[in-house]
Amino acid sequence: MSRSLLVLVTLSLYAQDPRQIVEESQRRGRSNSQRYEGVLEVIAADGKTSSKSWQSFRLGSYGNSKAVIRFTTPAEVKGVALLVLNHPDRASDQWMWTPAIGRDRRIALQDRSTRFFGTDFSFEDLEERDVDQYDFRLLGEDPIDGAPCWRIESRPRQTKTSQYTLSHLWIRKDNYVAAQYENFIKDQLVRRLHAADIQNVQGIWTARTLEMADLRRKSRTILRMQKLAYNVPLKDDEFTVQALRREQ
Amino acid sequence: MKLLLLLAAAACAAAQSFSQRGFLESTGVFYPQTAPNDSGLAVGESLFRYEAFYKLTDLRFAAGIDARFDTHQQTDRSLDPSWFDRTRRRQPLAVRTFNATYTHGKLTFEAGKQLIRWGKADILTPTDRFAPSDFLNVVESDFLPITAARLTYGTQSNTIDLVFEPRLTPSRIPLLNQRWGTPIPIAEAAPDFPGAPQYGARWNHIGAAAEFSFSFYNGFDHLPLFRLTPAFALQRFYPQLRMYGADAAIPLGPVTVKSEAAYFTSTNPQSDEYVLYVLQLERQAGEWSFVAGYAGQAVTDHRSTLGYSPIRGFTRSIVAHASYTIDTNRSISVDAVIHQNGQGEWVRAQYTQAFGQHWRATAGFAIIRGNAADFIGQYNRNSHALLTLRYSF
Numbered sequence: 001m002s003r004s005l006l007v008l009v010t011l012s013l014y015a016q017d018p019r020q021i022v023e024e025s026q027r028r029g030r031s032n033s034q035r036y037e038g039v040l041e042v043i044a045a046d047g048k049t050s051s052k053s054w055q056s057f058r059l060g061s062y063g064n065s066k067a068v069i070r071f072t073t074p075a076e077v078k079g080v081a082l083l084v085l086n087h088p089d090r091a092s093d094q095w096m097w098t099p100a101i102g103r104d105r106r107i108a109l110q111d112r113s114t115r116f117f118g119t120d121f122s123f124e125d126l127e128e129r130d131v132d133q134y135d136f137r138l139l140g141e142d143p144i145d146g147a148p149c150w151r152i153e154s155r156p157r158q159t160k161t162s163q164y165t166l167s168h169l170w171i172r173k174d175n176y177v178a179a180q181y182e183n184f185i186k187d188q189l190v191r192r193l194h195a196a197d198i199q200n201v202q203g204i205w206t207a208r209t210l211e212m213a214d215l216r217r218k219s220r221t222i223l224r225m226q227k228l229a230y231n232v233p234l235k236d237d238e239f240t241v242q243a244l245r246r247e248q
Numbered sequence: 249m250k251l252l253l254l255l256a257a258a259a260c261a262a263a264q265s266f267s268q269r270g271f272l273e274s275t276g277v278f279y280p281q282t283a284p285n286d287s288g289l290a291v292g293e294s295l296f297r298y299e300a301f302y303k304l305t306d307l308r309f310a311a312g313i314d315a316r317f318d319t320h321q322q323t324d325r326s327l328d329p330s331w332f333d334r335t336r337r338r339q340p341l342a343v344r345t346f347n348a349t350y351t352h353g354k355l356t357f358e359a360g361k362q363l364i365r366w367g368k369a370d371i372l373t374p375t376d377r378f379a380p381s382d383f384l385n386v387v388e389s390d391f392l393p394i395t396a397a398r399l400t401y402g403t404q405s406n407t408i409d410l411v412f413e414p415r416l417t418p419s420r421i422p423l424l425n426q427r428w429g430t431p432i433p434i435a436e437a438a439p440d441f442p443g444a445p446q447y448g449a450r451w452n453h454i455g456a457a458a459e460f461s462f463s464f465y466n467g468f469d470h471l472p473l474f475r476l477t478p479a480f481a482l483q484r485f486y487p488q489l490r491m492y493g494a495d496a497a498i499p500l501g502p503v504t505v506k507s508e509a510a511y512f513t514s515t516n517p518q519s520d521e522y523v524l525y526v527l528q529l530e531r532q533a534g535e536w537s538f539v540a541g542y543a544g545q546a547v548t549d550h551r552s553t554l555g556y557s558p559i560r561g562f563t564r565s566i567v568a569h570a571s572y573t574i575d576t577n578r579s580i581s582v583d584a585v586i587h588q589n590g591q592g593e594w595v596r597a598q599y600t601q602a603f604g605q606h607w608r609a610t611a612g613f614a615i616i617r618g619n620a621a622d623f624i625g626q627y628n629r630n631s632h633a634l635l636t637l638r639y640s641f
Contacts, residue, residue, distance in 0.1 A: 075605060103365050119576075246349060
């Protein structure tokens with residue numbers, strides 16, 4: 001009885017440390033690799049919709065992963081690709097490949113606030129950052145879609161590396177999935193990412209639908225992940241600038 | 249039954265390794281003024297491009313064709329397929345790509361007809377020596393593929409690129425009897441193409457703070473000089489050329505600085521020796537994208553009397569590009585090249601809008617002004633409007 005009580009008290013204290021909550025969330029989401037086909041619906045402020053799709057490949061996990069996103073539709077951007085190399089101690093490196101002109105282009109840090117190919121995701125939103133790059137503060141508890149969540153504030157330690165001054169994230173208590181992000185520039189809420197359709201895929205709780213709302217433009221993009229698989233065989237040399245050209 | 253399942257599985261696997269893309273594009277170009285050698289005021293052209301890719305573990309194959317037609321005899325009417333793109337006019341059927349790529353660890357070997365792009369600058373790329381262009385319309389150019397073997401070795405941070413091109417693919421220059429060509433009172437003789445190969449090497453470094461590369465090219469210029477034959481005809485020839493080049497991209501706080509420079513020498517007594525360089529700044533902010541810079545040229549040994557080089561002709565200029573994404577389907581862009589002496593300027597504005605998953609329309613205009621003795625200014629009667637409709641698949 002006393003041992004159970006000790007475990008409960010320890011868990012309670014552990015859960016109150018926002019950094020450890022985020023660490024645990026990232027730990028539970030770890031896999032050697034991930035692959036999915038993304039179907040995107042972009043809904044403009046006037047209600048007009050357009051759709052896009054991409055294939056996403058990721059090798060490694062939070063803080064040190066490499067990812068390639070390659071558009072498959074619409075036809076005119078088929079083959080356009082983005083390479084993201086995440087680093088544990090600094091912002092990611094990103095390159096974009098445009099097959100029509102046969103050139104790759106590095107996406108400079110100051111350009112990451114730009115929307116990614118007409119979606120409501122910015123280039124920065126496509127990177128994964130390690131917990132060590134942020135300071136965290138527990139704001140309280142707040143349910144999302146009826147599920148109890150911890151609400152945590154995160155501030156980038158190197159302020160120049162992010163367009164966002166701070167973010168609020170909601171992490172579900174039951175499965176440690178990040179259920180929502182709100183991103184602020186100064187005091188203004190500019191983007192909200194809402195996670196839904198949370199499923200257990202190969203032992204990893206995963207939000208298969210992400211909705212990013214750009215609150216300044218009043219537009220939103222819904223990303224649905226299809227054919228999602230973890231720990232698929234991917235090679236390290238598929239995540240280089242040379243591979244972007246080769247795999248066109 | 250097992251065989252059927254096996255065949256079905258194989259077909260499924262093959263389908264996953266095969267991809268294709270292409271488009272059918274029709275453009276109307278409208279000129280408000282006639283030119284001394286061309287009374288036409290409108291040109292219509294259509295291009296169908298199809299590319300297919302097949303991946304087989306470490307091997308990849310790519311094949312593509314261009315089929316085109318126009319109303320202004322810029323395209324040959326003969327249906328003979330073209331491999332080396334050495335014809336004066338565009339070919340109605342041309343091989344765009346046909347190559348195989350083998351990858352093993354850090355090594356990639358690519359052989360066949362392909363596009364090879366070097367350099368980092370956007371508006372003018374002096375080190376881009378394996379990229380001849382179609383300059384029939386001068387300001388609306390398109391890169392031509394070359395037949396080459398390319399070996400790339402390295403990791404993400406350091407790569408070495410070796411290219412061997414056994415036969416020169418020249419740039420296509422304006423037709424003499426049309427508005428972008430210079431009218432001359434004498435006949436044009438058959439061109440003198442070099443028989444020797446060209447080769448080059450490029451080392452590229454990607455660092456956390458900057459990217460840079462050094463390149464070397466030895467071969468022939470894909471842009472011609474002219475000489476008079478004994479029969480008093482004008483003949484194109486492609487002089488020997490050696491290039492030592494470097495380029496860099498450095499993200500610096502508010503902007504990214506890109507610079508590219510190349511020094512060109514030649515053993516040909518008619519060919520200039522010169523330096524081309526570009527310094528540009530770029531920035532994306534919200535829905536805006538800006539590129540602005542200067543393209544310069546310094547002739548170290550002036551020898552040539554008659555040649556045709558849009559690349560050199562666009563130097564000694566302020567160059568700029570700006571674009572704005574209105575929404576997912578619409579954008580506008582403006583490009584400009586303005587000679588520093590004020591003798592020539594080209595400004596192009598375009599509006600483009602997508603319709604659904606496959607269609608895109610582009611409408612725009614280009615204003616060309618200047619002195620007839622200036623490279624850009626000589627086309628001062630070629631300001632035009634254009635309308636393009638593209639179906640992509």
